Amino acid sequence: MPSYDSARERFRLGTDHLKVLGHLYDGEEVPDELTPARDGLRAAGLLSDDDAVLPELATLTRVLADTVLLVQIEVTGAEGVTLHGALIGQDACYTFETWPGQDESEYVPTDLGTLVWSLARAVGLRDRGTKPPEAPIVTTTVGVMDAGFAALGQMDASSVEEAADRLRAALVDAGGPEDPELTVFTHLLLQLNANWRMTVAWQNRSGSGTDISGLAVLDCGPLGYWLRERPTEPIMPGAVTPDSELRLIYVEAKDLWELITNLIPGADELRVAP
Template sequence: MPSFDSARDRFRLGPAHLGVLGRLYEGERVSGDLVSARDELRAAGLMSDDDAVIPELAEFVTALAEPVVLVQIEIAGGEGVTDHGAVVGSDACYVYETWPGEVESEYVRTDLPLLVWSLARVVGLRDREAKPPVAPVVTTTIGVMDAGFEALADMDTANIDDTAERLRALLAERGRLSDPELTVFTHLLLQLNGNWRMTVAWNNRKGEGTDIRGITVLDCGPLGYWLRERPAEPIMPGAVTPDSELRLVFTDVRRVWRLITDLIPGAEELPAPAER
């Protein structure tokens, strides 16, 4: 069910609820498949019987319908893939998060100066005081990493020594890796908590389309954060194959923060605000 927490200015909404709000914003009738979602919005007190939304939700809908900047975050972990992000409108900014296995997302209003902090919290960024390993750069291919993940899925990871030995042998054979890269890459896959891909998009100032910037980072627990330099973001569909180069670079938490900051466009990159 949708809900509103007025004390923290946050909403819980599912895709169908967003569909209802989108149709109403465009002045269209709610289609039959969205009637249940509309009734849920009414029952939650977010919308009146004549389809007028509460002021707080109206600000969110405007930002969602007329975004200045969109942030998409895809996080892959042990529970699967979850989608998160942020929407920056002309007058309001919201960050949203999902929970594995749940349909609804939580949308929380934030201030633009706090956007980077909010995004860092979404991806779980924290300083684990990891030290650069003997091989701070690992170079192989996407196919080799995928083979490593597939092998781990079939192994009994309760026996960590046996798992590490078998994974190391596979990576040496398939990736033609040697030490120290081989040992480092083996442990990166073993310690991987998850990886996240952050993409930021906005209409460029010249009015010639959409500009996009992005990064992909592997969170390897005690081994720290590793930036995927190759393939470089943004990646277009079909651009990556098993033979594509994979280049991972150890990156301390301060640089990850700067990378997130650099994704956000400056005022000079955005369309000039319309005169009122």
């Protein structure tokens, strides 16, 4: 059910609610399949009976219709995949976060000056005081990592030691790296808390199209953060095969903060109205 928290000017909206707003912004009739979503917006007081948008929601609707910069974050964890990110328009910025298992996202107005902080919070970035391992760079293939994930999914080991031995054997069978990288990689997969991809897309100032930048990170809990340098983000469909190189590099939280900052283009790169 969509809702509005006036104290914090935040909204809970699902994909169908956004589609309804898009049709209304373009002056179109709401399709029959979106009638339940439109009725939900009306029941929440976000639309009038004649489909006039609540003034507070009008700003978000405008940003959705004319997004200058979009940040999408795909987080994969034990509860599945959640989507988060940010929308920047000509005169407003919103961040959005989704709770695992929920269809709706929470949209909150955000100052541009705190955007990186908001994005870092969305991925749970924090300094855990970890130290670089013996092998701070692991190089193997995507197929080896997939074999490791498959082994973990089938595992019923009775102890951490047994799990590590079985996973190590699976990685070796798949053509995994030599020690010390093999040992490090084994424990990275065992300790993997989540992996996330952050993609930033913006309409470039020249008007010639859309520019894209991105990064991917493995959050390995007590073993820290690992930047997936290869395959390089953003990944185009069909560009990665099991034989593609996988290169993971240990990074500290402060360095990851800087990488996120560098993903965001400067104002001189954006299509901003005069």
